[in-house]
Amino acid sequence: xxxxxxxxxxxxxxxxxxVVFMLGIIVAGWSMGIQVPGVYGRVDxxxxxxxxxxxxxxxxxxxAPGKYEVYILAQIWTFAPSEIRVPAGSEVTFYVTSKxxxxxxxxxxxxxxxxxxxxxxxxMTHRFEEPGxxxxxxxxxxxxxHHTMAGKLIVEEAVASNQ
Amino acid sequence: xxxxxxxxxxxxxxxxxxxxxxALWSNVYFTVLSRGAxx
Amino acid sequence: MSVQSIPQPAAGADVxxxxxxxxxxxxxxxxxxxxxMAALSIGITLGVMQGFEHLGIDLYKYxxxxxKTYYQGLTxxxxxxxxxxxxFFIVGFFTTAITRSLDRPLKYPWINVLxxxxxxxGLLLAAYPLLANLATVLYTFYPPMQAHWTFYLGxxxxxxxxxVAGYGFYFTLHAWRKENxxxxxxxxxxxxxxxxxxxxxxxxxxxxxxxxxxxxxxxxLIEGTDPLLARTYFWYFGHPxxxxxxxxxxVAWYGMVPKQAGGKMFSDSxxxxxxxxxxxxxxxxxxxxxxxxxxxPQGWKFIHAILTYGVAFPSLLTAFTVAASLEIGGxxxxxxxxxxxxxxxxxxxxSYTAQNLAMIIFAFGGISGITNASYNVNLxxxxxxxxxxxxxxxxxSATTLTFFGIAYWLVPKLTGKQLYKPxxxxxxxxxxxxxxxxxxxxxxxxxxxxxxxxxxxLGAAVYRDPAWTPFLLEVFVxxxxxxxxxxxxxxxxxxxxSHKKRLEKPVEMPVAEAADPTPVPAWLDTWKPWLYGxxxxxxxxxxxMLYTLISQMQLTSPGFRVW
Numbered sequence: 001x002x003x004x005x006x007x008x009x010x011x012x013x014x015x016x017x018x019v020v021f022m023l024g025i026i027v028a029g030w031s032m033g034i035q036v037p038g039v040y041g042r043v044d045x046x047x048x049x050x051x052x053x054x055x056x057x058x059x060x061x062x063x064a065p066g067k068y069e070v071y072i073l074a075q076i077w078t079f080a081p082s083e084i085r086v087p088a089g090s091e092v093t094f095y096v097t098s099k100x101x102x103x104x105x106x107x108x109x110x111x112x113x114x115x116x117x118x119x120x121x122x123x124m125t126h127r128f129e130e131p132g133x134x135x136x137x138x139x140x141x142x143x144x145x146h147h148t149m150a151g152k153l154i155v156e157e158a159v160a161s162n163q
Numbered sequence: 164x165x166x167x168x169x170x171x172x173x174x175x176x177x178x179x180x181x182x183x184x185x186a187l188w189s190n191v192y193f194t195v196l197s198r199g200a201x202x
Numbered sequence: 203m204s205v206q207s208i209p210q211p212a213a214g215a216d217v218x219x220x221x222x223x224x225x226x227x228x229x230x231x232x233x234x235x236x237x238x239m240a241a242l243s244i245g246i247t248l249g250v251m252q253g254f255e256h257l258g259i260d261l262y263k264y265x266x267x268x269x270k271t272y273y274q275g276l277t278x279x280x281x282x283x284x285x286x287x288x289x290f291f292i293v294g295f296f297t298t299a300i301t302r303s304l305d306r307p308l309k310y311p312w313i314n315v316l317x318x319x320x321x322x323x324g325l326l327l328a329a330y331p332l333l334a335n336l337a338t339v340l341y342t343f344y345p346p347m348q349a350h351w352t353f354y355l356g357x358x359x360x361x362x363x364x365x366v367a368g369y370g371f372y373f374t375l376h377a378w379r380k381e382n383x384x385x386x387x388x389x390x391x392x393x394x395x396x397x398x399x400x401x402x403x404x405x406x407x408x409x410x411x412x413x414x415x416x417x418x419x420x421x422x423l424i425e426g427t428d429p430l431l432a433r434t435y436f437w438y439f440g441h442p443x444x445x446x447x448x449x450x451x452x453v454a455w456y457g458m459v460p461k462q463a464g465g466k467m468f469s470d471s472x473x474x475x476x477x478x479x480x481x482x483x484x485x486x487x488x489x490x491x492x493x494x495x496x497x498x499p500q501g502w503k504f505i506h507a508i509l510t511y512g513v514a515f516p517s518l519l520t521a522f523t524v525a526a527s528l529e530i531g532g533x534x535x536x537x538x539x540x541x542x543x544x545x546x547x548x549x550x551x552x553s554y555t556a557q558n559l560a561m562i563i564f565a566f567g568g569i570s571g572i573t574n575a576s577y578n579v580n581l582x583x584x585x586x587x588x589x590x591x592x593x594x595x596x597x598x599s600a601t602t603l604t605f606f607g608i609a610y611w612l613v614p615k616l617t618g619k620q621l622y623k624p625x626x627x628x629x630x631x632x633x634x635x636x637x638x639x640x641x642x643x644x645x646x647x648x649x650x651x652x653x654x655x656x657x658x659x660l661g662a663a664v665y666r667d668p669a670w671t672p673f674l675l676e677v678f679v680x681x682x683x684x685x686x687x688x689x690x691x692x693x694x695x696x697x698x699x700s701h702k703k704r705l706e707k708p709v710e711m712p713v714a715e716a717a718d719p720t721p722v723p724a725w726l727d728t729w730k731p732w733l734y735g736x737x738x739x740x741x742x743x744x745x746x747m748l749y750t751l752i753s754q755m756q757l758t759s760p761g762f763r764v765w
Contacts, residue, residue, distance in 0.1 A: 001471045001723055006174040007522055013181055014518040018511045018572075024192055025507070025577045033200030034578045036493045038500040044758050076764055101762050102344045102429055104585050108653040111198040111581040113494060117429050118346060118759050120496035124201050135665050139585035139655035141340050143347070143764025144271055147663040170468065170526035175540050177522050184569050191573050191650060195582045 037114050037122055045099050045118035049073065055097060060084055072096040074103040074116045074138065077145030084153040086128055093125040104140035107153060115140060128155045221708045226311050227301045232616045233318055234294025235609065237325070238287045239695065242602075245282035246688045248275040253681030256674050258661040272659040273338050273765055280341030281332060284447075284597060286325060289360060291605050292450045293317070293367045296394045298612065299453060300371050302711045303390035309377040313370035320363030328356025338765035340657060342436065343416070345427045348761025351420040354412045361405050368398035386721045389470055390457040390713060396477045397449040400442055400484050403736065407438030407488075419761065426757035430497045434751055437491040438744060442484040445513075447597045449480060451564075451604040454557060455524045458608075460714035462554045463547050465531025468523050470716035474726040476516040476523075482736045483513035486743030493580045502747055503577065509743060510575040517568055524561065530717060552627030556607030559635040560600050563642075567595030570646060587656050588649025595642045603634050606691055613698050615709035622697030630690035637683030644677035 003011070028034045048055050054071040058080045061069050068090050073080045075098065086092055096105050098118040105122065106113040114122045116138075128134075138149035221228070248269065251261045255272055262271055269275045297314060301307055308314055330352055331337035337349035375387065375395050387395075411432050418424045456473040460466055467473060489506035492498050532543025548554045570592040574580055583589065614621050621627060648654040652670055660666065660674070725731070 001475070001726070002718070003472065004170070004469065004526070006170055007469070007472070007519075007526070010174060010177050010522045011519065013177070014515060017181060017185065018514065021188060021192075021572070021576060022508065022511060025579065028192070028196060029504075029578045032196065033202040034195060034581070035200075035202045036500060036503055036578055036581065037496055038503075039497055042497070042756065044756070046758060046760075076762075101347050101764055102433075104655070106585065106653055106655070109198065111195060111201050111578075113581050113584045113653075115492075115495045115585075117433075117496055119428065119756060120430055122494075122496040126201060127199060137653075137655050137665055139658070140344075141273065141276075141657040143762075144273055144338075145764075146273070146657070147659040150663075150665045170522075170529045172529045172532075172540055172543055173468075173522055173525035176525050180521065180565060183565075184572070187569050188573055188576070188579075191582055192576070192579055194650065195579050198582070201578075201581070 034111060037124055040095075040121045040123040042119055043097055043121060045097070048097060048099050054095065055099075060086065060092075066090050068092045070094050072105070074098040074105065074149075076100050076143055077138070077149040079105075079136070079138070079149065079151045082151035084151070086153070086155055088131045088155050088158045089127070089129060090155075091125060091127045093123065096122045101142050102140050103138045103142050103149070105136060106139050107134050107136040109134060112136075113139070128153075131155045131157050223307055224298075224301060227297055227307060228616050230311075230314055230318060231294040231298045231612070233322075234290045234297065235612070237322065238290035238294065238605075239609075239692075241282040241286040241290065241325075243688075243692060245279050245287060246684075248279040249283070250681060250685050251275055252279065253678050255662075256660045257678055260661065268333065270335050271338065271765065272662075273340075274332075274335050276657065277338050277340050278332050281328070284341050285357070285360070288447050288597065288601065289364055290321065292397075292446065293321070293364055295450055295605070295608060295612070296371065296398065297367070298615070298711065300374060300391045300394050303388045303394070303457075303713065304374065304378045306374060306378050306381070308370055309373040310370060313373065314367050317363045317365075317367030317370060320366060321360050322363075324356045324359025324361075324363060326356070327352050327359060330356075335765065342440070344436070345416060345419070345429050345432045346759035346762050347764055348416075348420055351417060354417045354420055358409070358412050358417070361409065365402055365405070368402055371395055371398055386727050388713075389467065389473060389716075390453060392474060392727070393449070393453045393457065393477045396481050397446065397453070399733070400449070400481050400736075401446045403740070404439050404442030404446065404485055407435045408440075411435035411439075424757060425760065427759050427761075428751075428755045428757055429759055430495065431751045431755050433492065433495065434488075434498070434748065437488040438485065439488075440491055441488045444593075444597065445480055445484040447601045448517075449477070451557075451560065451601050452476070452520060454604055454608055455520070455561060456527070457714055458712040459524070459554065459557050460527035460531055461712040462551060462557075462611075463528050463531030464534045465527050465529070465714070466717040467714045468526035468530060468717055470718065471722045471726055472519060472523050474722055476519055478726065478732045479516040480513070481732050482739060483509060483516075485736070486739045487513055487575075488744070489747075490575050490577075490580070493577065494584050497751075498747065506743060507575060507577040509739075511572075514568075514572050514575065521565065521568075527714065527717075528558070550624075550628070552621070552624050552631055553607045553610035555628055556610065556631035556634075557604050559631050560603035560607065563595050563603065563635065563638050564600035566642065567592060567600060571596065583649055585656055586649030587645040587654045589656050591642045591645030591649060594638060594645070599634070599638045603631065603638075606630065606634070609695065611709055611712065613695060614705060615711065617699060617701075618704050618708060619698050619701040620703045620705055622694050622701050626690050626697075627694045630687050630694060633683045633687035633690065637680045637687055639680070640676050640683065641680030644673045644675075644680060648673045648677075 055073045058071045058073045098116045103116040134153045331350040337353035339347045339349045487510040490510045532546045535546040537543025537546035
């Protein structure tokens, strides 16, 4: 099959650009830790709020100084908790599931953006360096109250401590 | 009719296009990098 | 003013009797595109209401008996525009394209009539729950939101009807091949048939989702469902769905528009290769719609990212090959230098202009598409309004504006009437172009920089931010342009249907000749290797995860009506 000389140039350029982009993706993903969610675990959405489940009492737990985990339960049409406080500089890991329909979770101005499915656990981490208020929203249609489903994460000035 | 084997206009357009692709894609890529690690 | 630049019949051909041979095909095409355009008119109206809502102007209280909420409107907007307008127009367009390209009527016309009947009945059936607010689940209908069972059954019939139409096309192509041994399949017929085969393979996913999960669940035969498995079936279908939308535009851009420009197909071989590559690569890429899903491993998501970059390649090839084909025409019309040929293209022909503008918009839609496909880069844009920004440039422009351009020769062809007021048609194309640029730009920026969520009643959102307003205004001005454009489109089409002036000679479908008349190599006219390759790739890319998800399926989610 004859391919025009100029078209061959274009083919080489196209492939090169796609390859370079892919290398950028690999560097960001495997060297800089910017990753998409993977498999973490499953739950039964019908019993996820029963005693013994971390979502029975959703909220922030400190694991170690500067390391926190937050269990968030998404439901029509709120997040529980809808207000989260962490000190500046902390690394926070989110574990989110739904007890009813599919939802979304996104903390504005971060890369924290993922689907929230009943029966599945979504896990993602972020280090909050700057103090401030971060809005988080549901970004998957979940019914007529979808546009009211939001919360805020408040990053507080780190208090000097000698722990 | 001009020999169709020298579509220099098409190639020129594509060179402009690929620069736009690179600029716009890179804009989003660096935005993602600036928002930090997720693991 | 008569329709410009429509190719005249070859000397000696008796065009009138050839039109009589295709009178059933013409009727079938007309029914399909008639339903398509009627559906689009409602879908567009809802889009306009959405534009107002984002500025805080709620028009739904005035439409309450018909459209009660923003979300019901959004569901109908998606179903009518993304599923009905597209599928019906495509099947209708292919009915003409394939039979004229082969110069052979349908082998078993009753099959294609049956296909239309199934599609139409399916549409009516689905219309009931949509209008009765029993299926406000958006066009992706993710469980465990649960619609009334008639919604799922209606959609099934539309899809099955399109399969049946495909079978009618396959029998016709097979008959032509038997009657023309040793001849290469004409490009338009081949590319259209490849598209239908790709669609057949793609729709197996949504068929599995509906028939094995959602329909029995909504009928109460199964108590629960597994949302991740359902999503996975859906997105197996959802990515090739967009190629079902795009490839008919490519059929026109490769096989018809160069003729309208006075040019030729720059490379018949490459055009065919592009379509075979789409058959191969359209489906095994669906996890790029699930990058942020829990329960799917990063490794599989990354493999699909690589395959998605693979399927970006034939589109990049298309940009060059189509531009080169148009350049042949522009230079034949007197264009000189690097870019002089662009001005010499037939910009006075509304069919040409609509399609060329569609190509330009698509260039940008393709860029945001490559961005979406870029694995972790997707995190910046997932489920923000960047996504509808992207797809209004693709299905909303590359596809829809091209279909408008096709209508500007196809409707005169089917009716024997002159195109009504071509200058209005030209204005329609340009207003769509500017409207989509404003709309697209606003939504892309709102999504990327402010994370504004999609599928959301923004005017009433509790987190609404005044920083969004200038961009929402830009989007709104875009919507106003698009509204004017849509009015112009329907004015021209209705005017053509009721036009007093008949054409002296019937319109001929534009068919571009190849610049190089040497027959393409046989491997570009052979189905089995490509088909087997496509199936093999799907088994590799989807087999393991589908096996895992099905064997670990937990039907724990009951249905919810959340509206």
